[in-house]
Amino acid sequence: MPDGIRASGEARIVNDLEKSLHSRYNPRAEAARYIDSLQLKNTIECFILIEPGFGFLIPVLRERFPDSKIIILHTGKCLSRENLTSDCAVYCGVSDETDLISQTHDIKIFLETEIPNIDIAKIKIIEWRPSMNYFKEAYVKLLSQSVEFLKRIDAGKRTTAHFGKRWFKNYLKNICYIKKIISFKKSDIPVIVTGSGPSLENALPFIKDMQEYCLIIAASSSITALSFAEIKPDIIITTDGGNWARKHLHILFSDTANLFSNTAFAANLCAALPSQCSERPFLLINDGSFWQSVILHELSLPSIIIGQRGTVSATAAELAMQLSNGNIYLAGMDFSNSDIRTHAKPYAFDNIFFAQANRFFPVYSAAFKRSSLLKDGGSMKIYETWFKDQLSSWQKNIYSLTEHKIFKQSRPEKHSNKKILKDFLGVSDVNNSLSGKNAQNSNCLKALFSALENQQFADNIKNELTSLLFPPDSRNVTKEDLKSKILEVIEN
Numbered sequence: 031m032p033d034g035i036r037a038s039g040e041a042r043i044v045n046d047l048e049k050s051l052h053s054r055y056n057p058r059a060e061a062a063r064y065i066d067s068l069q070l071k072n073t074i075e076c077f078i079l080i081e082p083g084f085g086f087l088i089p090v091l092r093e094r095f096p097d098s099k100i101i102i103l104h105t106g107k108c109l110s111r112e113n114l115t116s117d118c119a120v121y122c123g124v125s126d127e128t129d130l131i132s133q134t135h136d137i138k139i140f141l142e143t144e145i146p147n148i149d150i151a152k153i154k155i156i157e158w159r160p161s162m163n164y165f166k167e168a169y170v171k172l173l174s175q176s177v178e179f180l181k182r183i184d185a186g187k188r189t190t191a192h193f194g195k196r197w198f199k200n201y202l203k204n205i206c207y208i209k210k211i212i213s214f215k216k217s218d219i220p221v222i223v224t225g226s227g228p229s230l231e232n233a234l235p236f237i238k239d240m241q242e243y244c245l246i247i248a249a250s251s252s253i254t255a256l257s258f259a260e261i262k263p264d265i266i267i268t269t270d271g272g273n274w275a276r277k278h279l280h281i282l283f284s285d286t287a288n289l290f291s292n293t294a295f296a297a298n299l300c301a302a303l304p305s306q307c308s309e310r311p312f313l314l315i316n317d318g319s320f321w322q323s324v325i326l327h328e329l330s331l332p333s334i335i336i337g338q339r340g341t342v343s344a345t346a347a348e349l350a351m352q353l354s355n356g357n358i359y360l361a362g363m364d365f366s367n368s369d370i371r372t373h374a375k376p377y378a379f380d381n382i383f384f385a386q387a388n389r390f391f392p393v394y395s396a397a398f399k400r401s402s403l404l405k406d407g408g409s410m411k412i413y414e415t416w417f418k419d420q421l422s423s424w425q426k427n428i429y430s431l432t433e434h435k436i437f438k439q440s441r442p443e444k445h446s447n448k449k450i451l452k453d454f455l456g457v458s459d460v461n462n463s464l465s466g467k468n469a470q471n472s473n474c475l476k477a478l479f480s481a482l483e484n485q486q487f488a489d490n491i492k493n494e495l496t497s498l499l500f501p502p503d504s505r506n507v508t509k510e511d512l513k514s515k516i517l518e519v520i521e522n
Contacts, residue, residue, distance in 0.1 A: 039494070047109070051083035051160045061086035065094065072287035074098060075152040076145060080173050081161035085110025091156075101144050103137070103176065105161075117490040119144040123172065125494035137172070141179050147493065150184040178415050185340060187497075194498035195462070197271045199519050202474055204299040207308035212294055213332055213456045214353055220244045220361045220442040221350040222431070224263070225343045226251035230362030230374035233431040234259040235360060236441060243444050244359070247296070247350055249342045250278040252362055255374040257281055262289050264455075265313065265350060267296040268303070269342045275302045278378045282306070294455065296334075296349055311457040315345065320490045321478060331460070342451070344417065351426055359442055361431040367415035449513065471520065478516065482509050 046187070053060040063088065076099045077091055091100055092115055095134075101119045102110055108122045121140045145153065155176055162169040222237055222244045224230060230252060237246070238261050248256055248263035256263060268275060282290050283306045296313040297303065299322075316322050316333035326333050336348045343363045350358045362374055373379075417436055421428070438460035478495075482488045486511070496507045499515045 039114050047083075047164070048390060050108075050164050051158070052086060057084070057086045058090070059118050063089045070095075070154065073152055074154045075148050076101065078103065078145075078153065078155045078176055080155060080176065081105050081165060081169050082156075082476060083109055083161050087156065087158065088113045088115070091294070097487045099144075099146060101141075103172050105165045106173055123168070137175055141176070144371035145179075145183070147497065150180060150187065152178060154218045155180070169259060182340070189340070193271050197517050198498050198516075200271055200302060200494075201299045201322070201325075202471055202520060203303070204297070204303050205329070205331075205474065206471070207303065207305065208312055208314070208331065209308055210311035210457050211331060211460055212311050212313040213458065215456075216352075217354050218356045219354050220356040220359065222246050222353050223346045223350050223363070223440075224252040224256065224344075225249045225346070225360070225362035225364070226255065226373045227362040228374055229364050229366030229432040229434075230255055233361035234261065236431060237261055240444070244442055245350075245354060247346050247353075249362075250275065251378065252374065253278065253290070254281055254376050254378045255362075257289055258376050260289065263293055264295050265349075266290075266329075267315075267342060267346045268301045268343050269298045269315070271300050271302055273302050275458070276304050276380075277306070279304055282380070294457075298345075298496050313349075313455070315349070319494055320487065321481075321494050324477045324481045324487070325474050325489065328473055340438065344420075347417075347428070351424065356442075357427045357429065357442060359429050359431050359440070360434070360437060363430070364434075365417070365436075393513055473521075475516070479513060482512065 057430045063297075072095075074095065075097075077095070078101045079085075079087060079091075080103055082088065082102060085102065086102060088102070088110060091098070099117070099119070100115075101121075102108075102114070103123070104110070105122045108120055110120070114120065119140075121137060123137065132145045155173075157173065157226050162173075220243070222240065224233075224237070224246065226249060234255065237256075238259055241261055245265075246261070247264040247267055250266055251265055255265065266279075268279070280447060282293070283304070294311045294313060295303075296315055297307075298315040298317055300317075314326065314331060314333040316326060316335045317334050322333075334349070334352055336345050336352070339345050339348070343360075347358065347360065414436065421436070428437055431438040431439070431441060433439055433474040478491065481491045490513060492507070492509065495512055495516070496504060498510070499506055499519060
């Protein structure tokens with residue numbers, strides 16, 4: 031086909047598309063009326079436009095909110111190019127609906143990069159409904175991904191605001207416990223990852239039969255059930271910073287059968303850890319925060335980088351992927367209740383539920399209330415959606431040992447026995463010159479304060495620690511304010 035005919039054909043298609051998405055007479059006035067009808071608050075600092083077509087909304091928003099950030103998400107090719115300004119962030123997806131799955135991971139990275147670190151109430155999604163009628167499934171997919179992403183970052187911000195000081199204090203306390211450190215070389219061994227969902231009970235007999243053939247990584251909430259079945263995990267992973275999380279680990283130190291005698295820890299040091307853990311070897315998890323990297327570098331402690339995921343299940347799955355090239359099998363990761371049952375039995379908190387029960391509030395009622403709160407909270411739905419999104423980007427064979435709505439069911443086969451732990455997880459002593467609480471904390475503070483004074487690093491570390499140690503949306507926090515707050519948190 032001659033280039034002239036092809037060009038005229040494409041121009042006609044673009045012209046027809048513009049007529050389908052916008053007013054044929056005055057699209058700019060149409061856009062202005064639509065923005066006025068939304069009655070937008072002047073406190074909004076970031077707009078996310080879902081497939082705005084040819085972008086007539088953009089100059090209207092830029093005129094009325096000159097200091098706000100505008101993020102444009104297109105389902106396919108960028109149609110809004112002529113209305114863009116240099117400060118717009120633009121995502122162009124795929125145009126073929128059969129490739130929508132490949133879009134998921136890209137847009138997550140894009141949103142993580144472009145959405146500013148502000149309160150969720152200051153971010154506004156604006157839809158252009160004619161685009162939904164035209165692009166249909168692609169538009170709905172783009173919208174749902176954006177909404178789910180904002181839900182996740184909102185949940186993360188609320189958690190950080192509540193636990194930030196505790197996480198920081200835990201970190202500086204726990205780093206003093208580190209006497210033995212784990213390094214690893216990647217193997218091809220199959221990995222079983224256990225959570226504490228009700229379905230774990232059905233998988234326990236199989237896991238017990240396979241424990242000599244697979245590496246077992248256990249979320250701390252699942253080890254009570256594993257102990258009951260006489261299953262010895264190779265690694266216990268813990269990331270929860272709440273004080274109650276320690277209760278899951280109490281069984282390790284009342285272990286009369288020495289079932290957990292050689293079990294290692296994989297832990298983010300922001301987690302709540304009992305002091306008895308100091309005798310265990312640690313595989314340190316760095317969530318990628320700059321302040322954590324600065325401290326670990328100062329103390330010459332190796333770590334494995336896994337970002338914060340909000341649930342230990344996600345962190346455990348990613349740890350399995352980094353330790354092995356083999357298949358990964360999940361058990362007890364349900365993301366849902368089984369009737370009113372929220373966890374596998376036995377569970378570390380069972381005695382608390384039974385101790386609080388009485389004839390006016392029996393255990394059955396307590397279980398019903400707990401399951402209802404978990405359902406209403408919506409966190410399990412957020413985690414489920416995150417796993418669905420990640421499946422397309424994980425280049426791994428991930429299965430479930432039980433029936434599951436996300437993962438296909440499969441089971442590993444017996445091959446050669448797994449090598450003993452030290453063959454692929456090496457344990458070494460930490461440099462003795464770093465031992466002792468005062469020495470560790472002194473080195474940590476030295477590293478943090480030096481980074482704050484380094485012009486190259488100051489902004490990153492200041493922003494991270496401000497979000498941890500100060501209330502949300504704190505303004506004009508200085509380096510001196512931050513140093514004082516750090517010392518205050520350590521002393522209290």
